[in-house]
Amino acid sequence: MQQLLWALPAPRSTQTHPFAQVCVAESCARCSLSPWPSPQAQRAVSPNLSKQHPRDQLSDQHLRAKRARVESIIQGMSLPLTPQAFDMSLRAAFRHERDRGGEVPRESKGKLRVPQKGVGTAGQVAPTGDSSHAKGCQQLKEQLCFLEQQLRWLQEKFYQVCDSEDASQTQEDSEKVQLLPAKTGGRRNKDSATATSNPCKVPLRRSTLEVHGLEEAEDRGDTGGLPSAVRVLSQALKHELAVVTSQVVDSVLKTVWPKAGSHIQKQHHSLAVPGPVARRQNSAGGKCRKPLAKPSPMNAPGSLGSPQAEVLPRALGKSLGSYAGSFSSKGVRKSSQLPSMGYSVGTATPVQDSQLLSQLLGNGQHSLWGSNSRENTSALERGCPEPLNLHWGNVKLRSLIVRQQQQHPLPLSPSDMESLGLSWALVMCVSGLVRRDMLSSQFATWRLSLTPRQMQEVLTPGHLKKAKLMFFFTRYPSSTLLKSYFLDVQFSRCITSQLIKWFSNFREFYYIQVEKFARQALLEGVVDPCTLQVSRDSELFRALNMHYNKGNDFEVPGRFLEVASLTLQEFFSAVRAGKDADPSWKKPIYKIISKLDSDIPEGFKAASCSQEVLHS
DNA sequence: CGATACCCTG
DNA sequence: CAGGGTATCG
Numbered sequence A: 001m002q003q004l005l006w007a008l009p010a011p012r013s014t015q016t017h018p019f020a021q022v023c024v025a026e027s028c029a030r031c032s033l034s035p036w037p038s039p040q041a042q043r044a045v046s047p048n049l050s051k052q053h054p055r056d057q058l059s060d061q062h063l064r065a066k067r068a069r070v071e072s073i074i075q076g077m078s079l080p081l082t083p084q085a086f087d088m089s090l091r092a093a094f095r096h097e098r099d100r101g102g103e104v105p106r107e108s109k110g111k112l113r114v115p116q117k118g119v120g121t122a123g124q125v126a127p128t129g130d131s132s133h134a135k136g137c138q139q140l141k142e143q144l145c146f147l148e149q150q151l152r153w154l155q156e157k158f159y160q161v162c163d164s165e166d167a168s169q170t171q172e173d174s175e176k177v178q179l180l181p182a183k184t185g186g187r188r189n190k191d192s193a194t195a196t197s198n199p200c201k202v203p204l205r206r207s208t209l210e211v212h213g214l215e216e217a218e219d220r221g222d223t224g225g226l227p228s229a230v231r232v233l234s235q236a237l238k239h240e241l242a243v244v245t246s247q248v249v250d251s252v253l254k255t256v257w258p259k260a261g262s263h264i265q266k267q268h269h270s271l272a273v274p275g276p277v278a279r280r281q282n283s284a285g286g287k288c289r290k291p292l293a294k295p296s297p298m299n300a301p302g303s304l305g306s307p308q309a310e311v312l313p314r315a316l317g318k319s320l321g322s323y324a325g326s327f328s329s330k331g332v333r334k335s336s337q338l339p340s341m342g343y344s345v346g347t348a349t350p351v352q353d354s355q356l357l358s359q360l361l362g363n364g365q366h367s368l369w370g371s372n373s374r375e376n377t378s379a380l381e382r383g384c385p386e387p388l389n390l391h392w393g394n395v396k397l398r399s400l401i402v403r404q405q406q407q408h409p410l411p412l413s414p415s416d417m418e419s420l421g422l423s424w425a426l427v428m429c430v431s432g433l434v435r436r437d438m439l440s441s442q443f444a445t446w447r448l449s450l451t452p453r454q455m456q457e458v459l460t461p462g463h464l465k466k467a468k469l470m471f472f473f474t475r476y477p478s479s480t481l482l483k484s485y486f487l488d489v490q491f492s493r494c495i496t497s498q499l500i501k502w503f504s505n506f507r508e509f510y511y512i513q514v515e516k517f518a519r520q521a522l523l524e525g526v527v528d529p530c531t532l533q534v535s536r537d538s539e540l541f542r543a544l545n546m547h548y549n550k551g552n553d554f555e556v557p558g559r560f561l562e563v564a565s566l567t568l569q570e571f572f573s574a575v576r577a578g579k580d581a582d583p584s585w586k587k588p589i590y591k592i593i594s595k596l597d598s599d600i601p602e603g604f605k606a607a608s609c610s611q612e613v614l615h616s
Numbered sequence B: 001c002g003a004t005a006c007c008c009t010g
Numbered sequence C: 001c002a003g004g005g006t007a008t009c010g
Helices: A002-007 A018-025 A028-033 A039-045 A054-058 A060-078 A083-100 A121-125 A130-170 A174-179 A186-193 A212-219 A228-256 A264-271 A314-318 A350-360 A373-382 A397-406 A416-430 A436-448 A461-471 A479-485 A493-523 A539-548 A558-576 A587-594 A609-615
Strands: none
Touching: A461 A493, A461 A539, A479 A493, A493 A539, A493 A558, A539 A558, A558 A587
């Protein structure tokens, strides 16, 4: 969720966050009550939106109506916030703004992330420990903060909408022209051609509300009142906000106070208790990508012969909740693998969400969850009223509407927060307000918490490490070989290509390094290629070892040294012969090296191998 | 046409 | 390391 937060497009560089400014200047209480900056203030901080067209005066009323509407959303959301939450969120917002400092606020990345419930979730439900209460409170508080920040950000976006609408009809906004697919060359055309199948594939620069959907709405002559797209989004957001908020509150209360309701006062008390937000970092983003953490329930000793003193932070693997709401390859929850924790899982399964997300992510045909999604998806869509089938910035708004109309509760579980994050991500993505890859990241994280224990449906850091070590033996593994060595991975097209991509990246680094040293040798006046031998204490080896074997906890096979030496010599000879003038001069070398793969020790096949990596 | 390799970029 | 693009192969 925090990813979502820092992923939110920063205000234009010349513009500080209007809300932050208000916060600085005045006591935050006022901001909380009325998060809207005055129109003057708004314009003052957004110079490029300040061009007032004469025609605007005619539509002032129009604008006010829109603002009032959006404001009602904000205020509706603000109601349940406690004073502490306000204060906290304000500070968070301010901190966020400060951290931004023109760059991505990396540091804030983990700050608001809600701690995952660990293995002992059931224990946390027990009303024994104050810490668990505090933790829950912390969660709730942070959720609310997050929501508020989102809202504030939305507010800003809506201002942009209002203003850009005014501008759009009166001037050929050069920026907008630039955004139009038809006018930006072949690649853009290609993008829009595939837009239907990749509804969420919204490039960042089109991810503001200044998207085609608005224009579409207006092109249809929808000039009276709010543009239909705005109206639809507004309604969708309202629903989403209401549902999400109540769910968060409910779920946290239920979790922390099984006899919820009678201890509301305690909540406020506990809210003030600061708690460390232990949170794993996850820099992974993008579709079908491996998360950095995984539940590692199995910890059987690996059978790697060498001292596998793998050193990845334990917290990485442990902090994640091991909630095992799991999916089979068919996308059906395997009840047999559900832990009996007494969580009331909502009637709507995560499967539905996942399908929707999958749809949004453009994985419609081959859902990450399996193959039966098409059936269900169509079932979902049948209930969807067609008039809402708008496209908004290449995103099917309908998907949101479908979800909204279903009004199913999100599953209440330790993955609540992730689900919530996804709900928001959905809203953000559908409205074109957030980058698709960030949604995907959220998506992957969320999905991770539902992964079966036995079969990894995602590639973990452990797998990556294992792959790197395997690179010492094989530079060009076939997909079948990979399948036979990652037995604990449930292979899909996505997983396969990711693994292959990994090795492609490994090779890339490898060849770059070797080439670098080959050229260096040439400059140093080496004449005989045979003198170029890669030994364990050579610079080249150190560079490679650092990359593939960080920590030097794996004994690199001698064969790899031979291969590296040969690669080095080949590069040396080629460069010396001036072959590097040919754009494809590396191809022959690649061909040679590709034949030098050796067998991988059977030990790598051990399913626990990649998990062992995380624990030793 | 899909899978894959390579290249380039962030 | 991931993404996107292009080139190539069967």
